[in-house]
Amino acid sequence: MKNIGKSIVALMVGISASVTWSVTASAQMPEPPESVKAQGILRAGVRCDQPPYGFQDSNGAFAGVETDMARQIAEWMFGSKDKVEFTCVTAENRIPQLTGKRVDLLIATLGVTPERERVVAFTVPYRWGASGLLVKADSSFQKIADLDGHTVALPKGTVQAKWFEDNRPEVKTLRLNTAADSLQALKQGRAEGYAHDAATLVVAAARDKSLRLLDDPYQLSDAAIGLRKNEPEWKAYLDASVQRMHSEKLFKGWVEKVVPEETRPYYYDVFETVRPDRR
Amino acid sequence: MEFDVAYLAQQWPALLSGLWMTCKVTVLAVFFSLVIGLLGAAFRLFRVPVLAQLTLGYVEFIRNTPILVQLFFIFYGLPAVGFGISPFWSGVLCLSLWAGAYQVENVRGGLLTIEKGLREASFALNLNLNQYFRLVALPLAVRTSLPSMLNTSISLLKNSSYLQAIGLAELTFVAIDRIATDFRAVEMFAAIGVLYLGLVVLLSMAASVVEHRLKKPFRS
Amino acid sequence: MDVLIENSVLIGKGLSMTLGLAVFTLILSTIVSVILGVLATLPGRALRWIIHGYVEFFRAIPLIVNIFFVYFVLPMFGVDLSPFTAVVTGLTLWGSANGIEIVRGGIEAVPPHQWRSAWALGMRRWEVYLHVVAPQAIRLIVPPFTGLLTLLVQATSLGALVGVTEFLKVGQIIIERGAIMEGVSPAFFIYGFVLVVYFIICSALSWLSRYLERRLNRKPASKQQVLPSGMRESV
Numbered sequence: 001m002k003n004i005g006k007s008i009v010a011l012m013v014g015i016s017a018s019v020t021w022s023v024t025a026s027a028q029m030p031e032p033p034e035s036v037k038a039q040g041i042l043r044a045g046v047r048c049d050q051p052p053y054g055f056q057d058s059n060g061a062f063a064g065v066e067t068d069m070a071r072q073i074a075e076w077m078f079g080s081k082d083k084v085e086f087t088c089v090t091a092e093n094r095i096p097q098l099t100g101k102r103v104d105l106l107i108a109t110l111g112v113t114p115e116r117e118r119v120v121a122f123t124v125p126y127r128w129g130a131s132g133l134l135v136k137a138d139s140s141f142q143k144i145a146d147l148d149g150h151t152v153a154l155p156k157g158t159v160q161a162k163w164f165e166d167n168r169p170e171v172k173t174l175r176l177n178t179a180a181d182s183l184q185a186l187k188q189g190r191a192e193g194y195a196h197d198a199a200t201l202v203v204a205a206a207r208d209k210s211l212r213l214l215d216d217p218y219q220l221s222d223a224a225i226g227l228r229k230n231e232p233e234w235k236a237y238l239d240a241s242v243q244r245m246h247s248e249k250l251f252k253g254w255v256e257k258v259v260p261e262e263t264r265p266y267y268y269d270v271f272e273t274v275r276p277d278r279r
Numbered sequence: 280m281e282f283d284v285a286y287l288a289q290q291w292p293a294l295l296s297g298l299w300m301t302c303k304v305t306v307l308a309v310f311f312s313l314v315i316g317l318l319g320a321a322f323r324l325f326r327v328p329v330l331a332q333l334t335l336g337y338v339e340f341i342r343n344t345p346i347l348v349q350l351f352f353i354f355y356g357l358p359a360v361g362f363g364i365s366p367f368w369s370g371v372l373c374l375s376l377w378a379g380a381y382q383v384e385n386v387r388g389g390l391l392t393i394e395k396g397l398r399e400a401s402f403a404l405n406l407n408l409n410q411y412f413r414l415v416a417l418p419l420a421v422r423t424s425l426p427s428m429l430n431t432s433i434s435l436l437k438n439s440s441y442l443q444a445i446g447l448a449e450l451t452f453v454a455i456d457r458i459a460t461d462f463r464a465v466e467m468f469a470a471i472g473v474l475y476l477g478l479v480v481l482l483s484m485a486a487s488v489v490e491h492r493l494k495k496p497f498r499s
Numbered sequence: 500m501d502v503l504i505e506n507s508v509l510i511g512k513g514l515s516m517t518l519g520l521a522v523f524t525l526i527l528s529t530i531v532s533v534i535l536g537v538l539a540t541l542p543g544r545a546l547r548w549i550i551h552g553y554v555e556f557f558r559a560i561p562l563i564v565n566i567f568f569v570y571f572v573l574p575m576f577g578v579d580l581s582p583f584t585a586v587v588t589g590l591t592l593w594g595s596a597n598g599i600e601i602v603r604g605g606i607e608a609v610p611p612h613q614w615r616s617a618w619a620l621g622m623r624r625w626e627v628y629l630h631v632v633a634p635q636a637i638r639l640i641v642p643p644f645t646g647l648l649t650l651l652v653q654a655t656s657l658g659a660l661v662g663v664t665e666f667l668k669v670g671q672i673i674i675e676r677g678a679i680m681e682g683v684s685p686a687f688f689i690y691g692f693v694l695v696v697y698f699i700i701c702s703a704l705s706w707l708s709r710y711l712e713r714r715l716n717r718k719p720a721s722k723q724q725v726l727p728s729g730m731r732e733s734v
Contacts (some may be wrong), residue, residue: 048664049675056664056672060509087581088662092459093570100574102581119462153446157459174366175456176446177660178671180678181355184686185446188358190365200679207682260680343649343701344694345656348667352690355674359687440561444660451564464571471564479559 029240032077033233036104041083044070045103048088049178052258052267053109062086065271066107068254069126069225073105073241090177091157095119098226105238106226109197111159113221121229123238125222126245128275131160132198134186134205137212141193144216147171153182153191160195163219186211199270203263220277246272287466290457294470297453301478304367304449305436308374312435313428315375316382320420321412323383324390334383341380347441349373354445370442370449378435385431389424390416422493429486433479440475450474502685503692506673513669514696516583520655520665523587525648528594535595536602537628550599557596563657565589570661586658594651601643605636642712649704653697667693 036042046067047054054064067086074084089097094108098120111129112122133152135141141150148170154160156175164173174191176182183204186194194201198217205213225238245251251271259267319338322330341349354369364372393416401411421428443452454467503510539550557565566589573580573588580588609632617627659668670693678684 048662048668049672051676051680055676056509056669058506058509058673060512060664060669088664088668090660090662092455093582093661095462096464096571096574100578100580102574115460156446156456162460174446175452177444178675180671180675180684181446183678184355184358184684187684188363190363204679204682339702340698343653343705344697345653345667347656347659348690348693348697351667351671352687352694356687356690359684437559437561440563443563451561451567455567458571464575468564468568468572472560472568475561475564476556476559 029076029244030236032237033231036234037077040078041085042070042074042077043085043087043102043104045087045089045094045097045106045108046070047108050109052255064258065251065254066109068257069107069245072245072250073238076241091155094226098228104227110223110226111221112224113159113162115162120226121231121235122224122226123235124242125224126242127223127270129221129223129270130198130217131163131195131219131221132201132217133214134194134201134211135192135214136186137210139192141214144168144214144218147193150192151190152193152195153185154195155179155182158196159219159221164195199266202266206263220275222275283463283466286463287470293453293457294450294474297448297450298474300447301436301439301449304370304374304439304442304447307371308378308435309432311371311375312378312382312431315379316386319379319383320386320390323387338380338383341377346373346377346438347444349377350441350445366442366445366447369445370439370447374435374439377438378431381431382428385424385427386420388427389420392423393419425490425493426486429482433482436478436482437475502673502677502688509669509672513664513666516664517652517655517666520583520586520590520658520663521648521652524590524594524651527587527591528598528647529644531591531595532598532602536599537606539599539603540606554596554599557592562593562654563660565593566657566661582658582662585661586655586663590651590654593654594647597647598644601640601647605639606632608639609635638715641715642708645704645708645711649701649708652701652704666696
C-alpha cells in the first residue's frame, strides 16, 4: 500500500473521524409523487459493470451499493425491497434513458457536472469522489502534467474524460467502454495512465503491485441520484431518502456486502464523510 | 427539439477527423483482406496440404462468430499471451481477418468458374502452374469475382464502425463520444448518417465504373 | 474453468437473452419481410421504389449506427424503448431489409409462364400468390432465412454496447468483476470461450441452412441465387 497516493488516502481516511454528514434528524419523509406511486414499482437505472457500485453477481442478480440504494427507496415507497425494476445503463446511454422516461431515476455513478445539470436534475449528493490517475509503478510520472503528450485510458462519458479535455488537452485520451477495459489498456501498455474515480483506482492499486496511484488528485466531484427536470415532488422525496440513508448509516452495511475488507475504509469515507474541500 | 446547425458546424472538424480515420483503416484493411483472399483461395484451390485445411477452418470460424467478439478477443484477449497492439492496428487486423475470410470465398468462387480447358491449354503452351495461375486464371477470376469483392469491401467500410468499441476515434466513435457529453444526438446521427451513406454510394459508383471497364474486352 | 462453473447461472441468463433477441427479431423481420417483399412484386411502381429505398438505406447504414440511432434518438421523440426493444427494433429494420430481398427474389424466381397459366385458368392475383407462387417460393426462401438467423444471432452481440445483458455482455461483466475486484483479468479465456460458443451455435445454424437448401431444392427449378449479394458479409 506504500505506493498509493498519500494525499488521497489522507483525505479519505484521516479526516473521517472528525467530520460526518450534517443531517437534520428527520424521520418524516415527504409523500412520493402520485405518478411514481401509481406504477407500484420503482424503475431504476443502474450500472451493471461498475463494481462495487453497480454490477451483476455470478447468478446474474443486481448487486452493489447503488443497487442497494434503489432497493431501499423501493422499500420506503412500496414496503418491499423487491418492488424495483433494474435497467442496465452505460456511461453513454444513462442520460437518454432517463430523459426518455425509461427509468424514474438514475443511481449510476453519475457525477454532478454543469453540462448534465442543463439536461437533468440531481438530488443532494450521496457520495463524493476524487479523480485519480493510475500509472505503472516503475514509470517516472509524478504529476498529471507529466503525462502531457502521453496517452491516458479512461471510460467514456465520465467526468474524468471531460476534465482531461478541458484542462489537459495535451494529454491524448483513449476512451474505452468500461473501467476494466481502461485498466487492461494501462497494464497492456496501450496507455501510460488510467484516469477514473479514485476509490476505484485505490482498489486496483491495492490489488496490483505493478500499478501506482499518482499523488496528484484532481477534480473533486459529487455523485448524486439523477432525475428528470421539473419534478419537484420527486426530487424532494429522493433528497429526503438520501439524507435518511446517511442519518441511518445504511451505506456502511451496503459497502460491507460487496467490498473486500482491506479496501472498505476508502468507501466508508466517500459515502459517509463530507467532501474534503467543504469541510 | 430543434436542429442546431451551429453545433454541427462547431463539431465539424472532429467529424472530419473521424471520417479520415474511418477511411484510413478501411483502405488498409481492404488491401490486407485482398492479400489474404488471394493466398487463401490459392491454398484451397491447389489443395496445399495443411494450409488448405487451415484456410477452410479460418473462413468458417470468422463467418460463424460475431465480428464484435473477434474484435474484443484481439484487443483485450491477445495481450494476455503477449500480443498487444494499438487500437489502430488491432482494428486493421480485425477488419482484415474478417473481410479476408469473405475474400477467400469470393476469389475462390471466381477461380471455380474458369473452365478446365483453359488450364490444359496453358500447359500445352508450356506455362507452368505458377504462370497459369498468375497470367491466366487470376485475371479472369478477378473479373468474375470483382462485384462480390467490392461488396465485401463496402461491408468492411460499414463494419469499421465496430472499432468505436475499442476506443479508435473513427466516425461513429466521434459521434457517440460527443453525444455522451453534449446530448445532441439528432444532429450527430444526421451527420454521420449522411457521411456513411455518401461513402457507400461513392464506393458503389466507383465499383460499377471499374466493373464496366473490366468487362470491356468481353463485350461484343 | 472454475470461473465458468461459478458463473454458470449468469452465463445461462446471457445465452437465453441472446436467443431471445434473435428469435424475437427473426419473427418480426419475417413478418415485415413477407409483407413488404410481396408488395415489392406488385405492379405499382411508386410502392416498389419506396420499398427499394427502405432496403437500400438500411443495408447501407452500418448496423451499429442503426442501433445507436434507434437507441439514442427515438426516445427524444417520446418513443419509450428499453435496451432490449431498441436492439430488436434496430435489428428488425436491418434484418427485414435483407429479408425483403430474399422474399422478392424467391417470388421472382417463379417462372412467368406459371403466372400466365394461372391467369388463363381464371385465378385472381391473391389466389396465384397463395396456390402457385407461395409453395414454390417458400422452398427458395427458407434456406437463406435460416442463414439470416445465423447473422441475427451474431448481430445480437451489439446489444452489449447498449446495455442488454446478453451473452457477450455477460462475458464482459465477468471480466470486469475479475479485473476490478480480484485483480485478475480473464479476458483471453472469457472472450475465447464466448467466441467458441457463438461458433458452435452459428455453425449449427449455417449447417441447417445448407441442409435445407439441399433438401428443399433437390430439383433445381431455377439455379438463381436468392441470397442477396452482400448479405452474408453484413455482420
